[in-house]
Amino acid sequence: MTERLDRRGFGLRLTAGLASLLLSGCGDEVSERPWVRHLLDKAEDMNYWLQRQLLPHHALAREYDEADLSPQFRANGSTDPEDEDYRRLAANDFADWRLEVAGLVERPQRFSLADLRTLPSRTQITRHDCVEGWSCIGKWTGTPLAALLQRVGVRPEARFVMFHCADTISVDRYYESIGLGDAFHPQTILAYDMNGAPLSVAHGAPLRVRVERQLGYKMAKYVMAIELVESFSHIGRGHGGFWEDRGYEWYAGI
Amino acid sequence: MGGLQSEARAGRRRSWILRHSAIVRVTHWINFLCLAVLLMSGLQIFNAHSALYWGQASDFPHPLLAMDARPDQQGALRGVTTVLGHDFDTTGVLGLSYVLGFGERERGFPAWATLPGMQWLAMGRRWHFFFAWIFIINGLVYLTSGLASGHFRRDLLPTGEQLRHIGGAIWDHLRLRFPKGEEARRYNVLQKLAYLAVVFLILPAIALAGMTMSPNLDSIAPQLVILFGGRQSARTIHFLLAAALVTFFLVHVLMVLLSGVWNNMRSMTSGWYRIEHTEDVDDRTA
Ligand code: HEM
């Protein structure tokens, strides 16, 4: 008797189990339901919370030696922007390029490459981890973002640093954003040199961001303007970056 | 594995034991669900760059394992899996496979093995990290209760006598002879060793390797990366451990099927397990 009952109970459970497996087989449809997205998003909040709890604000990413440099550093995303404005700037070696720093700052300013090179600089050999799964080691030289922000003065309302870029992927301009904690991290630099030479177009000439404790898509290339904002919900599709607007995590620490 | 009920029936004696505690049963099935989702979403993530390397960085020309699609002499695309420099034609499954609504696609693992089915890295990552949390929390519940209740010591640690007779146990296993009577009350020695390896080695290591791939956690725990020999090594180890879990899973389920599927499954759901006493065992214990 007990056995019969148990068998039926077990049969039910097995069916339920199989049904849920089948469901995950059609994961595309399940993944497209908004409530599934919202539920799964909770993990992002937890990851962010945990990493913030664990992380001393200024823990440094490991720095490597010259010997560790990757012989072939992969370039991803845009590698040769076709945007007219960018083409024109590239044509005379970015002599006319200016980095505009604006938004919630005390003294909005424009910087040429020569200006940036006169500011303090930092060189670091770090590992670049792409969200796709590969890693490369490169040497970067640039202006610490903190030094630049100190020059322009950050207004107290500001919470995020936005990077507006020159490249368009399909229909949207690339852009990114980081929090002020990361912006003032000593290894967060605006790099103009890579492996001892001026940044190539494939790697983001004339200027790209390095945020060493996050994944590659945070490290915007072809930076044209920096804007300090209180919120980014009105920019792009409101998620803080080109890839974030396409479902990737804003805090790309894992 | 405790409680006991006996019933005598038509000359044969059976007794019922409560084989698995509720916590073991519940956490076992939650864990299974988590691993299924983690594996399939992991394969989705793998497909975003279907190659594995050793060390800190990716040595693109020399992957340990790679899956891609290449044209053959006639110009037709073939799926090729490269293992340590040797190429294998795996068209249809690895490297090149059919995706419903999209046709033949270059992709590492086929759509039926990944979550979501189509190429969608962002969503794969969301599934992976959500279920990683459930997996960790569920695992901690299982570990704490197993330590506190003495379950690990009592039921998973092989006895000295079991270890001494391991040769016989292997031989019995190979002939698919499973313990009967009193011996069936506890896990056999191979079962115990396999469970111990999964619970205390493979699962913690796969979680650690997963966390090692976080550039953020690396900055506070650089030891992690050193432990795994680099970030790309951690990715490779994470993958190999997933493969080890799949192997364990296949053998585990095969053994469940062969050694009395209803009895096993009843015991892992309701807790109750039936012991059949063979005549001679009865004579000795009666
Ligand atoms: C706490 C637990 C886990 C964490 C934190 C974790 C984390 C990660 C991360 C960060 C990646 C991305 C790697 C990349 O950038 O390519 C990844 C990939 C992957 N994960 Fe997990 N994971 C966990 C558990 C598991 C488990 C239990 C399985 C298998 C059942 C699994 C299977 C995979 C697979 C197959 C990949 C594809 C890339 C690779 O081969 O390493 N993961 N996981």
Ligand code: HEM
């Ligand atoms: C990868 C997935 C799985 C893992 C890692 C796993 C792991 C384990 C572990 C560690 C135990 C011992 C638990 C303890 O006593 O603390 C166990 C027992 C058991 N598992 Fe699984 N399991 C998995 C999937 C399954 C599946 C799919 C089935 C069903 C077909 C299953 C059926 C059982 C049964 C029946 C037992 C009890 C065995 C006995 O009483 O002798 N498991 N499993």
